[in-house]
Amino acid sequence: xxxxxxxxxxxxxxxxxxxxxxxDEWTExxxxxxxxxxxxxxxxxxxxxxxxxxxxxxxxxxxxxAERRALSRRSTCAALAMATxxxxxxxxxxxxxxxRLINDAPVVLASLEAGRISARHAQVITDQLCDVPTAxxxxxxxxxxxxxxxxxxxxxxSRARVLRERLHPESITARATRSEADRRVEFExxxxxxxxxxxxxxxxxxxxxxxRVEAAAAESRKAGDTRTCAQLQADALAALALTGVTPExxxxxxxxxxxxxxxxxxxxxxxxxxxxxxxAGVSDAPGMLDGYGPIDPETAARIAVNAPSFMRIxxxxxxxxxxxxxxxxxxxxxxxxxxxxxxxxxxxxxxxxRRARVCDLDHSVAWEDGGTTDVGNLACLCRHxxxxxxxxxxxLEHGPAGVLDWTTPDGKRHRTEPDPAPF
Numbered sequence: 001x002x003x004x005x006x007x008x009x010x011x012x013x014x015x016x017x018x019x020x021x022x023x024d025e026w027t028e029x030x031x032x033x034x035x036x037x038x039x040x041x042x043x044x045x046x047x048x049x050x051x052x053x054x055x056x057x058x059x060x061x062x063x064x065x066a067e068r069r070a071l072s073r074r075s076t077c078a079a080l081a082m083a084t085x086x087x088x089x090x091x092x093x094x095x096x097x098x099x100r101l102i103n104d105a106p107v108v109l110a111s112l113e114a115g116r117i118s119a120r121h122a123q124v125i126t127d128q129l130c131d132v133p134t135a136x137x138x139x140x141x142x143x144x145x146x147x148x149x150x151x152x153x154x155x156x157x158s159r160a161r162v163l164r165e166r167l168h169p170e171s172i173t174a175r176a177t178r179s180e181a182d183r184r185v186e187f188e189x190x191x192x193x194x195x196x197x198x199x200x201x202x203x204x205x206x207x208x209x210x211x212r213v214e215a216a217a218a219e220s221r222k223a224g225d226t227r228t229c230a231q232l233q234a235d236a237l238a239a240l241a242l243t244g245v246t247p248e249x250x251x252x253x254x255x256x257x258x259x260x261x262x263x264x265x266x267x268x269x270x271x272x273x274x275x276x277x278x279x280a281g282v283s284d285a286p287g288m289l290d291g292y293g294p295i296d297p298e299t300a301a302r303i304a305v306n307a308p309s310f311m312r313i314x315x316x317x318x319x320x321x322x323x324x325x326x327x328x329x330x331x332x333x334x335x336x337x338x339x340x341x342x343x344x345x346x347x348x349x350x351x352x353x354r355r356a357r358v359c360d361l362d363h364s365v366a367w368e369d370g371g372t373t374d375v376g377n378l379a380c381l382c383r384h385x386x387x388x389x390x391x392x393x394x395x396l397e398h399g400p401a402g403v404l405d406w407t408t409p410d411g412k413r414h415r416t417e418p419d420p421a422p423f
Contacts, residue, residue, distance in 0.1 A: 031115030038113040041098035051076040079408040120153035349385035350414040356380040364398035
């Protein structure tokens with residue numbers, strides 16, 4: 001039996017005391033964060049109320065009432081987003097969440113303000129609550145809030161889903177039919193030439209896809225393929241989507257194609273910008289994949305050569321001449337459109353990442369006010385920010401080298417610059 005020495009006892013007591021201090025301070029920080037999150041929710045909800053109240057005064061009457069209200073709200077969210085360098089959609093979602101929290105779940109807000117739950121707990125509850133009819137909300141909140149005050153947010157998510165299902169007055173069949181309309185695919189860029197593709201679909205289809213790629217990966221693995229299970233499953237899904245390779249095919253020829261082979265089957269029209277020296281094989285400058293960003297030169301060159309459906313744009317190292325048609329015409333010719341879209345890359349409103357190729361080409365100084373049709377007066381703006389730019393209180397100044405200075409209705413200024421060329 002090991003005896004505890006007085007020195008060890010003192011060290012243990014000191015550690016316990018210090019740990020208690022850390023724990024208490026950590027708890028207090030979380031409580032203060034919850035209080036601040038509740039304060040943010042109240043502010044966002046109040047800003048939405050003001051946006052609605054002043055919509056008729058701040059948005060031109062040419063828009064119908066409902067659209068005036070929507071534009072006023074989006075203008076308010078845009079100003080808040082630019083002030084904090086936050087994505088505009090994040091502010092819009094947070095505003096919607098705040099209104100649900102305050103209007104539909106005041107008891108949850110009170111628990112958040114008291115620091116008994118976190119913002120993540122509150123989000124879990126309001127996410128489940130938003131699809132519960134009014135008649136069932138009181139019972140749902142009565143049962144879920146005590147659970148929230150004793151569980152982790154991850155545990156609450158599962159528990160809240162079960163409670164919602166048990167208390168929901170509408171059949172799951174009707175809800176599943178309605179939710180099925182929201183199915184979609186989303187693309188999310190990641191680092192180092194990688195990206196995520198998210199599929200939101202019905203549970204049986206999602207499970208069926210997972211089982212199919214697992215089967216294809218298992219067949220290839222049995223044949224001696226040395227790739228990891230995760231790599232094989234990813235490659236199986238890519239092969240299935242782009243080349244039509246199925247688990248049955250793998251059974252007869254049990255080697256899944258490598259991603260390099262699969263890339264040669266890409267058919268969609270995607271814009272890729274490749275430096276001329278990279279195409280010639282004498283430079284390691286990256287290419288630019290529209291909607292993603294830099295990709296390695298080997299991949300860029302291979303895609304440009306092997307995928308004729310891609311728009312191939314060869315960029316010389318020298319600076320291109322400025323294109324302009326001055327005041328001769330309002331319509332932007334194709335070569336000038338390309339120059340502006342390549343320069344901007346995305347919508348030029350602060351924080352907006354919508355691709356330039358789907359944006360409007362806006363005359364910063366309006367044509368009717370003497371603006372010219374050239375790269376020094378044209379910028380890519382998504383339809384939303386194009387319209388918002390013309391609302392009272394918004395101003396846009398176009399400086400040299402494509403620099404845009406925005407002024408929001410609260411008088412704050414924000415600057416956006418074209419992304420520098422990566423080569």
